[in-house]
Amino acid sequence: TVSPAAAVAPVPIKISPSSRTTPSSTSSPPARRNSAPRKSPAAKATKAVIRRTSNGKKDTEKRVGRRRGPLLPEQRKQASEIRKLRACLRCKFLKKTCDKGEPCAGCQPSHARLWQVPCTRIDIKDIGYFMKDWRADYERHVGRGVSVYNIKGFAQKEELIWITHGYGFALPIMAREVYVSDDNCFTVDWVESEHEEPLEFDIQTERMSAGSEGVSNEALSEYLDKHLDGPFEEFVDEYFEGTPFITEILKTAHRYYIKEKVPVVRKALKLVLAYNLTQHVTMVEQRGDEHPMEGLVDDEDSKYNGKTFAPVMINFQIKCALADMWRELQKEILEELSSLYSSVYSGDRLKNWPTIFMLASILLAVWEEMQFDCHYRIPDTATVEKFCSDMETTPVGVIVGLFHAISQKLPALTEWETRRHGQLLNNNVAICEAMTEMREHVTKHETYLKTRPEAKFDRQDFDCLSNKFLSKLVIRAN
DSSP states (O other): OOOHHHHSOOOOOOOOTTOOOOOOTTSOOOOOTTSOOOOSHHHHHOOOOOOOOOOSSOOOSOOOSOOOSOOOHHHHHHHHHHHHSOOOHHHHHHTOOOOSSSSOGGGOSTTOTTTTSOOOOOOGGGGGGGGTTOOTTTGGGTTSSOSTTTEEEEEEEEEEEEEEOSSSOOEEEEEEEEEESOGGGGEEEEEEOSSSSOEEEEEEOOSEEEOTTOOOHHHHHHHHHHHHHSSHHHHHHHHHTTOTTHHHHHHHHHHHHHHHOOHHHHHHHHHHHHHHHHSSOOEEEEETTOOOOSOBOOOTTSTTTTOBBOOHHHHHHHHHHHHHHHHHHHHHHHHHHHHHHHHHHTTOTTTTHHHHHHHHHHHHHHHHHHHHHHHHHOOOHHHHHHHHHHHIIIIIHHHHHHHHHHTTTSOOGGGOOHHHHGGGGTTOHHHHHHHHHHHHHHHHHHHHHHHGGGOOOOTTOTTTTTTTTHHHHHSOOO
């Protein structure tokens, strides 16, 4: 009798170094290891094993293995330099060894996973460096003529007045009369954008300054908190005048904060308030002794018709206090963002994702406004271009690129479905609701958002740079 196995001719199998043989019940029995060599194509593919023998000469190639003996002085110096070198953000994220190159070797391939993140060794908490010496939010008011050379003195008597930006709350300020050589410096001017073309106004205000204590930071912070805990969404509607997408995303962030009470998200929303109120006109809500003040607007074309504008010196002092406050808030937010990303480096890519998303969105929205204000208020083109370039090359790239890197496991915002994807974010109700809202916002404005990265400054259009950076964050790059 002939066995079925013996009747089947051996089939040559091409062997590759990486292939692994897995036993199968249907295949022919494997040939014995000690069997004589056969003349078959498989035999030709077998590589001869070459044994190396030491010839006693020193190996010139670099050997990889365990080091014997102490480091040479040159090696010690090199090791010290490597330890001192702070890894770039991409290498830190991917746990790669970084080198001194600019960009480092790990960042050079165009297909690198974090290709959107600039090769930078700047820590996230320090990416606000482009703000150094930037004062466009209040600087134009410095040279209004209210200088130490113009001021002759102050009245001893101080009185309480209430200052407002017109959103339902007032800030108490102790004020006093100021004596000057030339009172033409008490004129305040402003622009209203909601007309067919922006209209410019100006008015003479009362000769008053904040009292000897100045503007209280504690009172100012409490004043902002009232806006945040009160009708914040009404503030967004009224201040941003219906700007697409940004109004919706700020409201979504506020609703998320109300549900989750994340302290750093509150700081970010407070940053929005402080920055925008720095640019805003101030008015007098009431004055203790009720006698009329200079600064009453009597112009039916103005939305402030019938309102009394705050004295120009008090207006400036409040702007300076708000400017200091929002800068400090931004600094704290970047520090917390850096800390949140540190937990991401430890392995859990979606840990803190909701908070990072909210902070990134709000920061970029404020930075868009900064770019507009820089163009609008600074006449020197070179200064403006440098500021915008410094902001976009690294800071915006870091915020957008790192966010996309940690979002790989999540669907695009337009594809979010809580039922399918909620478990990725631990089925947190507040963030799932926020994601559903975001899907609606992005879907509604998708065509518009895709055009925004190329936005250019237009002096007549206060929304010309809106969503320039936000669009990059929410529309994922291919």
